[in-house]
Amino acid sequence: MALRHAVLAALLDGEYSGYQLAKVFDIGVANFWHALPQQLYLELAKLEKEGMVAGRQVIQETRPNKRLFKVTAEGLAELTRWAASAAKPSFIRDDLMVKVQAADRIPAGPVLEQLDERVRVADAKIEVLAKLLARLRGELDEDAFLREGEHVGPYLTCLRGLRFEREHRDWCVLAASVLRAREVACTPAT
Secondary structure, eight states, X not given: OOHHHHHHHHHTTOOBOHHHHHHHHHHTGGGTOOOOHHHHXXXXXXXXXXXXXXXXXXXXXXXXXXXXXXXXXXHHHHHHHHHHSOOOOOOOOOHHHHXXXXXXXXXXXXXXXXXXXXXXXXXHHHHHHHHHHHHXXXXXXXXXXXXXXXOHHHHHHHHHHHHHHHHHHHHXXXXXXXXXXXXXXXXXXX
């Protein structure tokens, strides 16, 4: 998948400025596709040049002018074409897991600190994602929303992000617990 497809998918919900798109990415899309704001601005410029998004200038009196972007028919056709192509399998690429892999042969202290930090970060993401899911559902419970709610795609990706963060948090807690227990067991009594 290219960043362009994530941008096109995010713009399906409406017209966004580059700044608003970056916020949308931070809240929802970052669960499955990370991009820096600069990358988003560059991608918007490319997509506009290729006719896949249309931008329009909005004059603001008290703030700098801004450009709003929306998906064009060409952009929707590209997204449709891409969605029909085979999806590549996902994979994990995480430097902390490499550190845990080596934990038997390196000092555990720094690895434990990083595991603890990941738990804190995951807890914060879990809170944000749970609030986002509640906002997307509105007055509906989850089963009703999944049956009849609008914009089920963003909900499903957010739900996947929540489940990922919970599992990641649980793994970090387990790994830290095991490493701490082994560290205590290996410490000679004085």
